[in-house]
Amino acid sequence: MSLAGKVVLVTGAGQGIGRAIALRLARDGADIALVDINAQKIEQVAAEIVALGRRSTTFVADVSKLDQVTAAVDHTEAQLGGFDIIVNNAGIAQIAPLLEVTPQEVERVMNINVQGVIWGIQAAGKKLKGRNKPGKIINACSIAGHEGFALLGVYSATKFAVRGLTQAAAKELASFGITVNSYCPGVVGTDMWVEIDKRMAEFTGAELGATYKQYVDGIALGRAQTPEDVAGFVSYLAGPDADYMTGQSPMIDGGLVYR
Template sequence: MNTAARVALVTGAGQGIGRAIALRLAGDGFDLALADVKADKLDQVAGEVRALGRRSEVISCDVADREQVLAAVAQARKGLGALNVMVNNAGIAQVAPLLDARLDDVRRILGINLEGVLWGIQAAAEAFRAQGGGGKIINACSIAGHEGYPLLGVYCATKFAVRALTQAAAKELAHDGITVNSYCPGVVGTDMWVEIDRRMSEVTGAKLGESYDRFVGNIALGRAETPEDVAAFVSYLASADANYMTGQSVMIDGGLVYR
């Protein structure tokens, strides 16, 4: 998909959905700033971006730390010359009954899934304004931002909150020509879902793979989602075709949750 924007920053770009988004945007003609707390995983992705003929900038960043997110955006602009698209993709999941939630665990997931998105919105908006306005902010939400699931209650709360941030930011930043949208994947075949399945097995006594298979069995299109499925939708959100879309958190889940 052709796009006028040239530089995108993707957090959590070292693996899974983040890697797929980075490679899809590189294929669309973007240069990529690749940010991840696991910086050792970024060199391979950076090489894949360069193999597609695009420039890449590798950035070590813990999105829960506001100063690190601001610094990541500054490094992207310095290394690649501008910033046109910010993809706040980094996130984690936690599997536990709500009654077992403890302060340290709640603070950790809020710091990454919610605060990380907020800091990304702030940093990107500041950069876009400094460049004269315009730009796209794309946030990682989830079907868990539209429906609460047992054993994933705190995770769901963070994703419901991302929807709220997306709507509020879209309204606040529209006069600067900045659009803000979210993508809401379902059951994606990544390491995150391997971990979710493992923890559900520990909590419920289900066999390994059973919880994953149960969720996949409810998908209308009959298969688990791939990171590339998600990346294809992010490609649209990053493109000029989505210029008139803002404040939306759209499910791309193969037909699992209907709203």
């Protein structure tokens, strides 16, 4: 188990990709701190992790709030006896034409998708520096961080921002032995894509499911992505085989966007 003895904090860990990441890293041997705004969901995931023979702790937090993210990192160290890796996975989608998006919508998605990553980098970076140990910061990006998508303009902007933050943080933290990378999923069969499909249908008049099918039909490997597909790549980023990798945001999308 490549992560034996490591302590990992995963945000947005109550469902979907975050849950899959937490469970995969637990199977890899890590002890896992679960952070989410939904207490019930992370308690359920914690029980699954304990059933795998690993330790787990939970912390309810809004990742857009620096003090709450810092408290989550401190809680992780106190409860699990260490701190090695953070996965800044929490995020939300935002679907609207750029000519119609409201200030409130922009503020909400920026606060969670961009500030949430900044505060995760800051809190984890300070903790790792204070422990004087190498560590890893792993951020949730997207294929929308490599290509802007219609009706996902603001969301795409947040993910382009995550790529920039990943590169800047990698340069700032490399001398402390801290690597910073991102993962860029494509069309993942989660509740987020159910909401994206529904909202796009409202703007385009397409039938429910049609937008999702259109995107999936464009995937070279011929199927939608699963949360476990993403978790497998995050496992690589968290493990020792990625120790010489930093500042990168690779796509794992089954062949949809090519760079």
